[in-house]
Amino acid sequence: MSQVYDISHLLAGVMLVTSFALLYQQRIAAVLNAFAAQSITLALAVAWAAWSENRPDLFITALIAFSLKGVVIPVALHRTVARLGIHREVEKVVGVGAALMVGLALTALAQALVVKIAQGPASQAREELALALAIILMGFLMMIVRRNAVTQIVGFMSMENGLILAATGARGMPLVVEISVAFSVLIALFVFAVFVFRIRERFDTIDIEALDRMRGDRR
Amino acid sequence: MIHAYQVVVAAPYVAALVLLAIPGYRIGAIANVAASGVTFAAGLWLVFGERSVGDYAIVDEFNIVFITINTLVGFTTALFSASYISHEIETGRLTPASLRFYHAMFQAMMGSMNLALVANNIGLMWVGLELATLITVVMVGLYRTPQAIEAAWKYFILASVGISLAFFGTILIYLAGQPALGEGVPAMTWSLLQAAAGRMDPAILDLAFIFLLIGYGTKVGLAPLHAWLPDAHAEGPTPISAVLSGLLLNVALYALLRFKMIVAGQPAALDPGPIMIVMGLVSLIFAAFMLYQRRDIKRLFAYSSIEHMGLMVFAFGMGGPLANFAGLLHMAMHSLTKSGIFFGVGHIAQAKGSQRIADIKGLSVTHPRLAVAFALAVFAISGLPPFGVFASEFLILTTTFAREPWLALLPAFGLLVGFGALLMRLQDTIFGEPVGPAHRVDASSVPMVLHLLLVLTAGIYLPPALVAWFRRAAELLG
Numbered sequence: 001m002s003q004v005y006d007i008s009h010l011l012a013g014v015m016l017v018t019s020f021a022l023l024y025q026q027r028i029a030a031v032l033n034a035f036a037a038q039s040i041t042l043a044l045a046v047a048w049a050a051w052s053e054n055r056p057d058l059f060i061t062a063l064i065a066f067s068l069k070g071v072v073i074p075v076a077l078h079r080t081v082a083r084l085g086i087h088r089e090v091e092k093v094v095g096v097g098a099a100l101m102v103g104l105a106l107t108a109l110a111q112a113l114v115v116k117i118a119q120g121p122a123s124q125a126r127e128e129l130a131l132a133l134a135i136i137l138m139g140f141l142m143m144i145v146r147r148n149a150v151t152q153i154v155g156f157m158s159m160e161n162g163l164i165l166a167a168t169g170a171r172g173m174p175l176v177v178e179i180s181v182a183f184s185v186l187i188a189l190f191v192f193a194v195f196v197f198r199i200r201e202r203f204d205t206i207d208i209e210a211l212d213r214m215r216g217d218r219r
Numbered sequence: 220m221i222h223a224y225q226v227v228v229a230a231p232y233v234a235a236l237v238l239l240a241i242p243g244y245r246i247g248a249i250a251n252v253a254a255s256g257v258t259f260a261a262g263l264w265l266v267f268g269e270r271s272v273g274d275y276a277i278v279d280e281f282n283i284v285f286i287t288i289n290t291l292v293g294f295t296t297a298l299f300s301a302s303y304i305s306h307e308i309e310t311g312r313l314t315p316a317s318l319r320f321y322h323a324m325f326q327a328m329m330g331s332m333n334l335a336l337v338a339n340n341i342g343l344m345w346v347g348l349e350l351a352t353l354i355t356v357v358m359v360g361l362y363r364t365p366q367a368i369e370a371a372w373k374y375f376i377l378a379s380v381g382i383s384l385a386f387f388g389t390i391l392i393y394l395a396g397q398p399a400l401g402e403g404v405p406a407m408t409w410s411l412l413q414a415a416a417g418r419m420d421p422a423i424l425d426l427a428f429i430f431l432l433i434g435y436g437t438k439v440g441l442a443p444l445h446a447w448l449p450d451a452h453a454e455g456p457t458p459i460s461a462v463l464s465g466l467l468l469n470v471a472l473y474a475l476l477r478f479k480m481i482v483a484g485q486p487a488a489l490d491p492g493p494i495m496i497v498m499g500l501v502s503l504i505f506a507a508f509m510l511y512q513r514r515d516i517k518r519l520f521a522y523s524s525i526e527h528m529g530l531m532v533f534a535f536g537m538g539g540p541l542a543n544f545a546g547l548l549h550m551a552m553h554s555l556t557k558s559g560i561f562f563g564v565g566h567i568a569q570a571k572g573s574q575r576i577a578d579i580k581g582l583s584v585t586h587p588r589l590a591v592a593f594a595l596a597v598f599a600i601s602g603l604p605p606f607g608v609f610a611s612e613f614l615i616l617t618t619t620f621a622r623e624p625w626l627a628l629l630p631a632f633g634l635l636v637g638f639g640a641l642l643m644r645l646q647d648t649i650f651g652e653p654v655g656p657a658h659r660v661d662a663s664s665v666p667m668v669l670h671l672l673l674v675l676t677a678g679i680y681l682p683p684a685l686v687a688w689f690r691r692a693a694e695l696l697g
Contacts, residue, residue, distance in 0.1 A: 117422040126394070136387060140380060152376065159383050166390050172402025173393055174342065 004052045005127075011045035012131040012165060016107065019138040022158060023103055024096045028081050028150055031090060032074045035154045039069035042161045049168045058168065065164060069157060077150060091147040099145050103138050110134035128169035135162030223268050224278050224337045226261035227286060230254060231330030238323040244308065244315045247322040248301035254326055255290075255297035258333070262290030266688075272410050277339035280692040284547055285336050285473050288554050292465045293329045295666040299562045300325070300458035302663035306569055307456070312362055321361060321456070328354040328462070332470045339409050341389050344474055348385075351467060352378045352438065359455035370450035377437060377447040385434025385474075391427035392481065395419045409477055416484025424481075424488040431478045432494065438471035440525045441532060442502040452521035453574065457565035460517055464524040465558035469550055472528065476535060476696060483538075483697050495536030496626075502529030503633040510640035515574050516564055519644055520557065523600060526637050527553045533630055534615045535696070541618040543693035549611035551689075552674055556600045556608055559670030563593040566660050566667070567648070573655065576644060581653030589660065590649050592667060599674050601641040602634060607677035 018038035025031045043066035050058030092099070114130035139159025143152050167173050234254030241247045266287055271278050304321070307313040313321070328351050335347030356378065360371030389407075396406040399418035405411050412419070437444040452460045479491045506525035513519040527549070534546030564574075570586055571579050583590040599606035612634060620627040 113426060117420070117426060129390075129394075133387070136383060139383075143376060143380070149372075156376075156379055159379075163383055163386055163390075166387060170390050170394050171397070172406075173390065174404050174407060 008045060008048055008052070008128060008169075009131070011041055011048060012128050012169075014041045015045065015161065015165065016131055016134055016138075019135050019158060019162075020100065020103055022142055022154065023099045023138070023145075026090055028090055028148070029078065031151055031154055032077050032081075035158060036070050036074040038158060038161055039065055039074075042165060043070055045165060046168050053171065055172075061164065061168070065161075069161065073157065077153070081150060090151055092145060093147055094145040099141065102145075103141055106137040106141060107134040110137055126169075129166055132162045132166035132169060135159075135165065138162075222271070222276075222278075223261050223265040224271075224276055224286075227258055227265060227290065227333045228330055228337060230258045230261060231326040231333065235323045235326035235330065238326060239319065241322075242315075242319065244318040244322075245305070247319055248304060251322045251325060252294075252297045252301050255294040255329065258329060259290040259294040262287050273339060274404065274408060275340050275343060276337045277410055278337065279695060280688065281476075281695045282336050282473065284551070284689065284692050285469060286333060288469065288551055289329070289332055289336060289466050292462070292554055292558050295669060296458050296461050296465075296558060296562075297325070299461070299565070299663065299666040300456075302661065303458060303565050303569070304456070306661050313456075317361060321358065324354050324358055325458075325462075328358070332466060335470050336473060340404070340407050341392060341409055341412070341477075342407050344409070344477070345382075345386055345389050348435075348438065348470060348474055349382050351470065352382065355451070355455075355459065355463060355467060358459045359451045361456055361459075362454065364454070367454040370447075370454035374447040374451040377444070381434045381437030381444065383434070384430050384437070388427045388430030388434055388478075391423055391430060392478070395423035395427055409481070413481050413484055416481050417486070419481075419485050419488075421485055421487035424485055428478060428482045428489065428491055431475065432491075432498070435471050435475040435478075436498065439468055439475065439528050439532065440502070441498050441529065442505040442525065445502065445506075445525050448525060449518045449521040452524075453515050453517040457517075457561055457568065460521070460564075461558040461561035464521065464561060465554040468524060468528050469554060472531060472535075472550070475532075479535070480695075480697060492536045492538050495532050497536075499529045499531070499533030499536055500629050500633070502526070503533060503630060504529075504636070507633045507637035507640065510637055510644070513644070514576055516567065516576050516579065516644075516648070517561075517574050519576070519641075520560055520564065520600075523637065523641065524553075524557055526633065527557070527600075530612070530615060530630060530634070534618075537619060537622070538697065539618075539622075540690065540693050542615065543696040544689055545611055545614035545618055547689050547693055547696075548677075549608070549615060552607040552611045552677060553600075555670045556596065556606070556674050559667045559674070560593075560596045560600055562662075562664075562667040562670070563589070563596050566662050566664065567593065569662060570658050570660050571655055572658060576647055578655045579648045580651040581649075583649045585653045585657040586660065589664075592664065592671065594645060594649055596667070596671055597641055597645045599671065601638045605675065605678045607674040610678050610681075 015038055018034050018041065021034040022031060025034055043062045046058055046062035046065060050056060050062060110133035111130050114126060114133060117126060136159050139155050139162060142155030142158060146152060146155060231254060238247055238250055241250060265278060265283055304318060308315065308318065331347045331351035331354065335344050335351065338344040338347055356371050356375045359374055360367050392412065393406050396412050396415060396419055398420060399415040400406040400411055440448040452463060482488050482491050503526050506522045506529060509522045510519060513522060531546050531550050534542050534549065566589055567579055567582065568574050570589065573579065599608055602609050602612045616627055616631055619630065
């Protein structure tokens with residue numbers, strides 16, 4: 001039994017490492033690759049849970065994570081970046097060093113919050129929750145400290161990866177919710193696509209700072 | 220056998236599909252009204268129909284209050300929108316194609332909100348609220364101006380953060396319920412969770428409620444998570460502002476209250492009351508002061524919505540049958556009044572071709588009837604008698620005073636500050652030398668007058684049947 005948890009913890013840990021990797025990349029292409037790596041790790045983690053806990057419905061979730069977030073979306077975003085010819089560099093609000101320190105603090109916070117509840121028989125499953133929470137918080141961090149619309153999208157989807165990991169860790173959670181998460185990613189993609197193009201249409205840039213100048217009250 | 224709650228959810232979705240297929244925007248607008256009318260009729264049928272608890276849907280006194288308000292305001296907003304929106308085509312702000320999309324999305328949004336309201340499964344409730352949010356994001360960006368895109372982007376980022384936190388909270392609730400209810404669907408069914416609350420893991424429940432409060436609180440517009448709200452209200456089409464303020468904030472509050480009912484059932488878990496009281500008061504007082512600096516009329520009333528949502532969260536945080544009753548009544552009154560005000564703002568924006576308060580001077584000279592109706596609506600929302608908002612605010616303050624005399628000073632102070640700001644701004648718009656253009660107003664005034672009449676009637680005479688109904692709903696809240 002403990003080997004099952006060892007492997008799922010290992011995969012969740014790899015996802016957390018890719019979360020840190022997302023924060024220190026300098027080029028957008030590298031950010032997209034790190035995100036693809038995280039999504040594929042998520043697919044593996046979900047597939048492992050499906051196999052070890054004998055819940056075949058989870059294979060669907062794994063497949064969606066792999067195909068959509070591991071392949072289709074990164075490729076589509078690579079193309080968008082290339083076609084729009086936007087800045088290839090990641091634009092930062094906060095430097096890499098500071099962002100990594102905050103990321104570390106968030107991970108510690110997630111551990112501290114969940115350790116308190118990680119007692120009793122299901123404690124090992126709940127430890128995975130701590131890793132998932134850390135990934136979610138790191139996704140927020142990325143949305144805050146990165147300025148470009150594409151990197152914010154990646155931050156958001158990385159957060160959703162953490163959510164799916166958490167939902168998988170909660171044993172027996174009905175598939176209804178997992179489908180809805182996959183579904184929400186689809187809608188998110190749709191919304192994002194619309195925005196990226198509209199913003200491009202208006203400003204010739206997808207730099208969020210350009211949008212900040214359009215605040216209504218300062219007209 | 221079809222149940223009314225199925226119609227309430229399914230009718231708008233079916234209508235959305237049909238509306239996508241209707242090319243002419245005039246027919247689309249009429250179909251939109253018809254569909255909203257059917258949904259409203261189903262909502263009324265629900266009031267008089269039987270209460271039921273199923274695996275996925277629940278119909279009790281508590282959510283019928285919300286569904287009735289939702290379908291009623293949805294119907295009147297569709298009426299208003301039908302007369303309002305053709306003006307947007309004439310001025311070239313919208314194309315017939317985007318209007319077709321708008322009508323379909325309006326119905327899809329109503330359906331999603333109703334889905335969140337009837338869901339007995341906490342996952343399904345989350346899906347409904349998320350769908351409604353994403354649709355409003357697209358609607359806010361409908362005009363495609365740089366400001367609209369900025370507002371929609373900000374709304375999207377903050378709303379998705381809120382949505383994600385709420386989802387994490389939902390997972391935690393499931394985990395907390397697992398020891399008592401086992402794995403699978405039962406541990407996500409709200410009615411079973413509430414019944415088993417005493418056997419749930421209190422430590423996980425604490426953590427879950429914090430995540431749910433921040434997550435759904437973002438959608439309620441509680442300070443300091445409110446940043447999306449004024450922008451989204453100001454830049455979207457006016458009927459959407461009316462629905463956002465009047466309905467979507469309520470649905471988010473509804474979700475929060477459902478979880479409060481679960482957490483309150485476990486004595487070992489934290490007490491949600493004080494946290495909600497503090498968050499409500501902070502929102503109320505902060506928004507009241509922010510009202511003074513607004514230059515855009517839709518932003519002004521968006522901040523007023525934050526103020527009133529704060530007051531409701533405060534009332535529900537106080538808890539007990541009386542405070543809950545007052546909170547529910549205030550929610551109903553605020554929904555009716557605020558959506559009525561946004562209808563009025565829509566008229567004004569058409570008459571003056573601007574939303575800036577500085578451009579709207581001298582309304583009483585150029586549009587006397589509109590000026591009177593608008594002034595009455597602002598009196599109503601700022602809590603002057605004899606309107607219903609006065610009654611509900613008075614009830615909240617007196618019940619608070621009876622229990623915690625010193626605590627009652629804070630909401631009273633916030634309401635007074637907000638009152639001053641609204642009257643100041645009202646004076647700016649109604650009186651003074653008229654500036655700028657004065658166009659004819661095409662939009663129908665029926666919905667606004669109807670809302671005002673309802674609020675006025677409620678302020679003067681509340682039917683005993685209505686009081687009894689709200690009281691039963693308040694008792695469910697505990």
